[in-house]
Amino acid sequence: MKRELNEMGKACPIPVIETKNMLASMHDGDILTVLVDNYIAVQNITKMAAQLKLDIESRKINDKEYSVDITVKKNAVATDDIEDVLCLPDSIRKNTVIMLGSDKFGEGDDDLGRILMKGYIYALTELEKLPQTVIMYNSGARLSSKASESVGDLKILESQGVEILTCGTCIDYLGLDKDPEVGTVTNMYVIAEKISEATKLIRP
């Protein structure tokens, strides 16, 4: 099926968002033609299509009119939640467990360590293959607490099927909120089991 979206006269990011929303409601093999009135909008829609790994073709009709054809691939736009789209559930690496025993990445300067840990957790969301489980313990338990800047990233991991676990003893000891902002509380028995079942254990 072919559909058309007229985005003439609309300023970015509106053409990009409306294109994304329309794609979400379309089916495998469908072609969406989007009309826009400037080349920058073509480039912005092209950037989006590249991120979604969709085929795209554009042509200039005249100085004030451009046409963009996007071919829908079903897997890629099954949902309008792009973060889900970018990492399908089958991209989880089975029995890979990441152990975060500190809220800092590496030893040395504490501030740098915190910046690096924030960067590391964000980078996890960008991985092609996600771990099955992330376990946070000792000062790492702070990472899933309210004050943590990594909560958003951990939530993204969780929404993609990654199991997010925080050590309950650590939460108590550090005086953090009883319920972490993301994931669930766990105990040493579960942690021991996860570790021994892991085929790959990562302690950054």
Added chain:
Amino acid sequence: MNEEILFCKGGGCTAKLGAGALSSVLSKLPKNYDPNLLVGYDSSDDGAVYKITEDLAIVQTLDFFPPMVEDPYIFGQIAAANALSDVYAMGGEVKTALNIVCFPEQMDLNILGKILQGGNEKVIEAGGVLVGGHSISDNDVKYGLSVTGTVDPKKVLKNNACKPGDHLILTKPLGVGIIATAQRVGECSREAMDEAIKSMTTLNKYAAEIIRKYRVNACTDITGFGFLGHLREMLGNGFGADIDSIKIPHIHEALHYAKKFLYTSAGQKNRNHFGDNVIFKGIPFAMEEILFDPQTSGGLLISIDPDDAGPALKELRELGLPCGIVGRVTTEISEIIVN
């Protein structure tokens, strides 16, 4: 509610003309040589420094734009902080300011009152006086200031005098353009917007006062051309830079919004104009967008002696905004490498 939507539609420095369009026009204008003009637009500075006596020069600058937030009072504060910033980027002190206003005749004048109140407060905080202004009736709201400051001609901070080996410090988080865009389409969290507003309403005065104590070779403020655009201007044709993206201070949610494609045309214009010779070494697409994101009332980008970078950053941190040493100046001509 209708009035509010009319009030705010794609404002701030995202409303700036693209750098390509601008330089093609400016390069055609004949230039009048005056030895007292210490900084002019030929070095792509946003303001001018004109020497009056051996130890006194005036700094002149202006900036205005459409609203990027719904609240007129906060918009006034942001527009004023943004306009005042150029004086600080050149090492000067604010003395006087004039309002620049475009306002629709049929709109509620209380809104204008709030804008001017916000602007006036920032001028007072800067230690300057608001001495008048000019208003015209227009279809859309626009506001800003024309600012005059003073500086010792020997202590003018140029935007392009960096030295190889210098460290680069950024004093405010990036991503406010993307945050404002997300807000406009109703996708922005309260916390992210608050963080952006705190950053945009903060005067660069305080950071400028700190860096005065150190060996700073070049300084500019990050506005419409984004981090990479202003960095490119700073490096000129002589130098390159190594940037460490993990150290780039940014509003964290902006990464997620960029990933949801909440970017503007101004960001893409920056990519088109400044993207050549920028080498991204495997950094996420969303971080690329943040580095091209047009900033409204952005922070100072400082090229500083490497021995001074650490102590300066320590002091800047105490101001309470995310900041960091984001890279260093290299001799790789015009090449910006982002790791």
